[in-house]
Amino acid sequence: MNPETLRYNSSHEWVGIVEENGEQIAIVGITDFALEQLTDLVYMALPQVGTQLSAGDEFGEVESVKAVSPLYCPVDGQVVEVHQELVDNLEQLAQDPFGSGWIIKLRVGGNVSLDNLLDYDAYRKQCAEA
Amino acid sequence: MLTSQNTPLTSWHRAHQARMVDFAGFEMPIQYSSIVAEHLATRSSVGIFDISHMGRLRFEGVEASRLLDFLLTRRVTDMRPGMVRYSLMCNAEGGILDDVLVSCLKTPSDREFFLLVVNASNRAKILKWIQPHMAEFPGVEFADVTEDTAMIAVQGPFATNLIERLLPAKVLNLKYYRSIVTEQMSKPCIVSRTGYTGEDGFELIVRSQDALRVWENLLLAGREHGILPVGLGARDTLRLEAAMPLYGHELNEQIDPFTAGLGFAVNLEERIFLGASALSEKQNCAGNISRVGLRVTGRRPAREGCCLLDTEGNVVGEVTSGTFSPTLQYPIAMGYLSSALSRTGQVIEVDIRGSKTEAQVVELPFYHRTK
Known part of the structure; x- marks a missing residue:
């Protein structure tokens, strides 16, 4: 995914909408900035396929040697795929956070709104000020 | 508003992109690069730690050892210059007020003094705890030298190699839990063979104005071994692997030394000290x-x-x-x-x-x- 076309939570999750088999699918991950801040990842907890999530819901957590960080869902939708392999290969997450490091996919309605989320520029601005 | 205090090395940490946190009122580095990298460097090579936030209290005078003997769970009156002891300070109920290192030292002019290293988070409490007992031991000259000095730990299998190159040869002869007043580049320096990582190593106390030079000399001397500066994050994972208790976590005023597995740091034989009667009861149940x-x-x-x-x-x-x-x-x-x-x-x-x-x-x- 191209980071510039994605939308962001201020809590560092990204979301991109794609069409798969005629359905609107939201792909969700966490940003390179978040991963740089976390360092030393040791554990990741992910939701079950089928879980219904609303924007703002906690859907999992990433844990580093130092601390636990909850993951917050950026959009409403139902979990259709979970990137389970990441759990045993956290380096992949750190190496390619916007590509093979995706975390979950959600089925979202046709009129999904991303208006409440930050765009690329606003998100980078937030990181620069952090 | 409370602002955090700097150590003599805080600006070095900031200039080297350390992630800083407030710890017990001091602005301290939590990590420079990665906790795991800093941890493993200490285990396999050598790491240096700014531990200037630890409280350093100095006691001198004929009654100094008796005052400390009264305050601490282990005997102090039999300590000779060069000795270091891990000890506890307990309240009347036998609860742990702090865990400390007490050193008996001798100045170059042959004056004996004691140094008590206390946890940063307990320093204010301990100062307040000690204060009323000062009067019972007249003639003790007391000084909180925390802010006039810096403290640097050098830990890991190559620690001796660094010390060998930067300090007088006699320092290398220091055994575990021994301490000495010496010099680094003609400036006063207290060195003890102690640490909080489970590795061999040393802890140095230097004057604030000498801290940066000593820190940079250590980094330079350790470059060929892949030395890393280590933050509080890895200090915590290192001490945890070595099962060393940390005040505020394993230790607090509701925990007594026996429950904490620190019975070895209590000496009840023919001694009168704060908490002794409560501890002698707890010892047997x-x-x-x-x-x-x-x-x-x-x-x-x-x-x-x-x-x-x-x-x-x-x-x-x-x-x-x-x-x-x-x-x-x-x-x-x-x-x-x-x-x-x-x-x-x-x-x-x-x-x-x-x-x-x-x-x-x-x-x-x-x-x-x-x-």
Whole structure:
């Protein structure tokens, strides 16, 4: 995914909408900035396929040697795929956070709104000020 | 508004992109690069730590050793220059006020003095605790030298190599838990062979104005060994692998030394000290809970505050420190567990934010360096 076309939570999750088999699918991950801040990842907890999530819901957590960080869902939708392999290969997450490091996919309605989320520029601005 | 205090090295840490946190009122580095990298550098090579936040209290005069003997759970009156002891300070109920290192030292002009290194988080409390007893031991010259000095730990298998190159040869002859007043580049320096990592190493106390030079000399001397500056993050994972208790986690005023597994640091024989009568009662009755080490199944660390459960789901203890061990590559934790269940090999469960995970009581320390 191209980071510039994605939308962001201020809590560092990204979301991109794609069409798969005629359905609107939201792909969700966490940003390179978040991963740089976390360092030393040791554990990741992910939701079950089928879980219904609303924007703002906690859907999992990433844990580093130092601390636990909850993951917050950026959009409403139902979990259709979970990137389970990441759990045993956290380096992949750190190496390619916007590509093979995706975390979950959600089925979202046709009129999904991303208006409440930050765009690329606003998100980078937030990181620069952090 | 309270602002945090700097150590003489805070600006160096900031200039080297350390992530800074407030710790007990001091602005301290939590990590420079990665906690795991800093941890492993200390285990395999050498790391240096700014530990200037630790409180340094100086006592001098004929009554100094008697005052400290009255305040501490271990004997001080028989200490000779060069000796260091791990000790505790307890309240009248036998609860732990702080765990400390006390050193007996001699100045170049042959004057004996004592140095008490206390936890940063307890310094104000300890100053207040000591104060009323000063009058009972007249002639003790007391000074809190924390802010006039800096403290740097050099830890790891190559620590001796660095010290060999930067300090007088006699320092290398220091045995474990021995200390000496010496010089680094003609400037005063107290060196002790102590540490909080489970590795061989030294702790240096220098004047504030000399701290930056000593720090940079150490980094330069250690460059060929891949030396890293180490933050509080790895200091915590290192001490946890070595099963060293940390005040505010394993130790507090509700815990007595025997429950904490620190009975070796209590000497009740023919001594009068604060907390002695409460401690002599506790010594002979087995406590309900004990400090244990736990190996947690899987990869998810159990953190401080996680409940320990028996097979029926009853709460039988609590985690006081937990992390993912960078050396052992599995989660480890220390905590207090019902004494009936605290035998090595006992399997229990730990509630990690709602999910019950199996854990086993293991012998401490988790990590033992090969000599």
